[in-house]
Amino acid sequence: MLTFIRKRSVASLFSLVGLIVMVFFLSRMTGDPASLFLPVEASAEMKQQFRELHGLNDPMLVQFGRYVGDVLTGDLGESYRKARPALDVVLEAFVWTLWLAVTTMSLVTCAAIVVGSLAAFRAGGFFDRAASMLSLIGASVPDFWLAIVAIVIFSINLAVLPTSGTGSLAHWVLPIAVLFVRPFGIIVQVVRGSMITALSSAYVKTARAKGVRSGPIIFIHALRNAMLPVITVIGDQAASLLNGAVVVETIFGFPGVGKLMIDSILQRDFNVVLAAILVTALAIFFMNLLIDLAYALLDPRIRH
Amino acid sequence: MTVSSTRTDSLSADEPAFLRRMGRMLLADKFALVAAVFLVVMVVLAIVGPAWLGEEALKQNLRGRNLAPFDWSRDWFWWFGADALGRPLLARIIVATQNTLLVAAGAVLISAVIGTFLGLLAGFSSPRVSQAIMRLADVIMSFPSLLIAVIVLYLLGSSILNLMLVLSITRIPVYLRTTRAEVLEIRERMFVQAARVMGASSRRILFRHILPIVFPTLTTLATLDFAYVMLAESALSFLGIGIQPPDITWGLMISQGRQYLTNAWWLSFWPGLAIIFTTLSLNLLSNWLRIALDPTQRWRLEMRGETRG
């Protein structure tokens, strides 16, 4: 197991380096931070001075060399916009994103497995049709639409929840509820699909033939087998949440990493963009590691 | 073993009979039938829409802006109301069908084909290749997809093709991982082992035995991705970097109607409904397809078809 983790870490380190190199150069090709930091009326000298102060006048390779040097000593640079270490800015936001992602995904996973399995047990039945329809509609509703409608209903008309922001547990309800909908719709579908396959597969039939009549036992057997594709999709959904829920963060004023990343690239605050990618990529790496471990636990045949 | 070989035979042996059989099975499932009809209509609209209603969809009338829907006294394309520039929404939705379906189908197809191919490869080749492919998936997966989309669209400009590419890249890992996971599971099964013992080539095993089994899960994923891509495109419009007017897609229409949500709900409601119906139809159809292609389940549809007619 340890060798496995070590191998994965080395491989992932390479991918991470590739990612950083790519974003470093690509983002710098998209525009000049000086003209965004300063107003259009600022003189050419002022813009020149800004670039000078932040080392943006040097050739890109020199800038890259300096960046690598700094990163190796643990310094991810400073945010031009905020005049403070980029890593601080990112970690502050990432804590919020992490909590949001973990809470939402836990709720989604539990709910989706229950609903999806029940739907698969009587495929084609009323519950199945209803669950499929609702989850699909959920998965196809634009999130900003849902967010604004939720605010109108729960905060303005019923006045039971705060519109937006942070501070109390009640503030978490609407963002989580809005984020819940899409992954739930998708995972229910996948659970349902792979449960149907699993329930009709040979060994469940064998178990039935052998006289195992008890529902729960069949259910657990089938579920265990059906979990592989489900875990993949859960991982995929969790990854996109860890990368930030831009729309939900924007509307609810939730200080997560998604909006930070988009704002930073809009303002060409390169160090923040890179630090954010680094942090979220690391988080996703650990999540992938967990997923692979889950694979191995669920299916002894896939031991690496 | 026998199961899968009879299936492949029936797929290729007798084409007309196969189609007739499928048609009969489609008639047996009313939901799937409606879905299929809806999708055909959508595809037709996508092809003829811009040529047919292109002019109506662009004609502005500032005095008739945000016209409420259900005014039956006007021409039919006004029945869904008008947008902020007084353009008929129904006509715009029809014209937008082309771009929307093009972007969504393109992105889903590209990601599904590449992802599935790499997944099969990863599941079947040496551990070294498999590892390389999986790490590639990790890199793509740890991309913050919207961020990459923003950077790439800044660099390349926002066109339908670029949008397709950007949206598809980030979806590849899902297909890749799912396919590989299924392959790893299936290849240990009896009939694959047996085929291998009997000397079947890897390619034959891959395409004849494994792909058909992986296929249903992949269609489910692709269907859901269809909705995802349409919405992701709408989120790009929300950030101001999606399709740029005067080009239109449903996603752009939804995001343009966002600010009128409390006073003129119809602006974003109808295109939203179009997305929901399209996804729903695709999903119903894929559920039907899953049963129709599965020899052990097929009897359900055939029984119903026979009893009725």
Add this chain to the structure above:
Amino acid sequence: MTRSLISGALMVGAALLSSLSPALAGSGPIKIVLPEEADLLEPCMATRSNIGRIIMENVSETLTELDVRGKQGVMPRLAEKWEQNSDGSWRFHLRKGVKFSDGSAFGAKDVKHSIDRVMSDKVTCESKRYFGGMTVNAAVVDDNTIDIKVNPVQPILPLLMSLVTIVPESTPMQFVREPIGTGPYKLTNWTPGQYIVLENRADYWGKQPSVTKATYLFRADPSVRAAMVQTGEADLSPSISQMDATNPKTDFSYLDSETVYLRIDQNIPPLNDVRVRKALNLAIDRKAFLGTLVPEGAVLATALVPPTTLGWNPDVKQFPFDPEAAKKLLAEAKAAGAPVDTPITIIARSANFPNVTEIMEAIQAQLQDVGFNIELKFVEVAEHETYYSKPFKEGRGPQLVAAMHDNSKGDPSFSMFFKYASKGTQSGFSDPKVDDLIQRASAAVGEERAKLWSQLIAYLHDDVVADVLLFHMVGYARVSERLDFKPTIATNSMLQLSEIGIK
């Protein structure tokens, strides 16, 4: 997370305490919701609106202040009076007994340091842009007197000093995150991404304001901001969307000093032909936008600066909507050999102002109706800048750049050089008469100054037809009924808490 929960609990606790203690009539804390968070609270960046709205004159004060509510012009703030010396420099007599929030006393050395800091090349201060092409030297005369010498001589230096925030002498030559100022408030809590809190200072030199504490919140979505004031989660939102401004008791419109226009690049045919430029102006039905895509209260523009600006010319008349005349001019230009069929591109910035997409699509349609061949291109802010400012790209086609310009400072000099002079970075043409007028007006004072600006405005509009001027925009504010506050033309860039009353 834990930290934020704790601070959240503290906030709730503080709120409880303050509601328990018998509040003085007409004073108390308020909450303000803004569209965009301040990424810095650096005093020398206070001329940027997202920063200025929070600290300008609240935390950091200036020597002078422009009266935006009345007609008093430049008023004293930290300077009590000023006069011009014989050599053209200005002498400012400073207020006595003023203290910074860190306890140090305010004096001439702080003013000198503040000016040096703005002009320094070790920090990039935004306010430096108002001093483009000038050298500024401050000389301390005594503790409460300072001479400021500017080369070339600046007749409007007192107005310029309303843009330089005063920091204590101890402020380092780099951006600070905790501004120290002489204002009625001090920064007491800044939790990035969540809120900024200002609290009043008992030792403020002036009158104690009725707002004792202001909590700033940030929400990007306009309908959420409107909802927050409605539900009582906030007391004031200086900008909500026109669509949401439906309650006359709480929602006020105000001219917000932003002017929308299409900059014409006259270097490329057919836009070098004045008939074509006139045709562009005549083809647009500006009135049809009012109350539809542009708020009802917006004003049709005849100049790039709003009507409250010195030298704004009431005699200049807006181009009428006359598609027939436009067609005729276009035909004449074509007969004279101008390539009027060349596609002209309108370049606009996504999300630049409310309804920008719809407004540009409508303008495109109106221009096409008279026979122009118009393409529309939306770009994001950084790319927009490359079209808007020099150096322009070689080999470009004819372009109209849609832009929004903000001048709430009361004098056209903050606009005219940049937008119209031959060397102006956003100028689409070069005209010696314009250059001469700008130079003379900038150096003139009083009546003469106003007259020259008026002349320039008329010449640009009627003879040069420099651009397609569209609207002076209005913003909407939602103000809770417990507050007594009317937004002004400066509200966009400065929100003085001391002007807010509590009922």
